[in-house]
Amino acid sequence: MKYELTPDLLTGNALIDTEHRQLFQAINQLTEDCEKGKGRDSLKQTAGFLVNYVAKHFADEERLQTTSKYPGYPTHKQFHESYKEKLSAAVGEIEKNGPTISTLGKFNGVVAILISHIRVEDKRLAAHIKQHS
Numbered sequence: 001m002k003y004e005l006t007p008d009l010l011t012g013n014a015l016i017d018t019e020h021r022q023l024f025q026a027i028n029q030l031t032e033d034c035e036k037g038k039g040r041d042s043l044k045q046t047a048g049f050l051v052n053y054v055a056k057h058f059a060d061e062e063r064l065q066t067t068s069k070y071p072g073y074p075t076h077k078q079f080h081e082s083y084k085e086k087l088s089a090a091v092g093e094i095e096k097n098g099p100t101i102s103t104l105g106k107f108n109g110v111v112a113i114l115i116s117h118i119r120v121e122d123k124r125l126a127a128h129i130k131q132h133s
């Protein structure tokens with residue numbers, strides 16, 4: 001299954017949307033590597049890119065929040081912190097145990113959390129930035 005940045009997930013902020021699109025590509029790449037039965041080294045590289053890219057993207061969003069004095073910053077930041085841990089754990093399990101029904105199921109569950117976050121919280125953030133710029 002390919003993840004797509006469908007219109008309902010667009011926030012209207014160019015940077016955030018571009019990074020979300022790149023994020024979905026990284027998620028799809030990891031899924032594809034798993035499906036193709038790519039070796040451990042290749043998986044590790046793709047997984048590493050995803051984890052690093054999420055960290056970069058969250059840092060960019062947090063910067064936008066502090067510069068625009070976003071009132072939801074503490075909660076949003078807290079979500080980012082716990083999400084990074086969840087993602088690292090799920091990706092780490094794929095690296096350790098390989099792509100199994102269990103590890104991929106867990107990974108997809110973590111992706112679903114991100115999608116819900118984009119749909120609600122990132123849209124709320126983008127609306128705030130638009131009003132305060």
Ligand SMILES: [Fe+2]
Nearest residue numbers: 061117121122
């Ligand atoms: Fe976010």
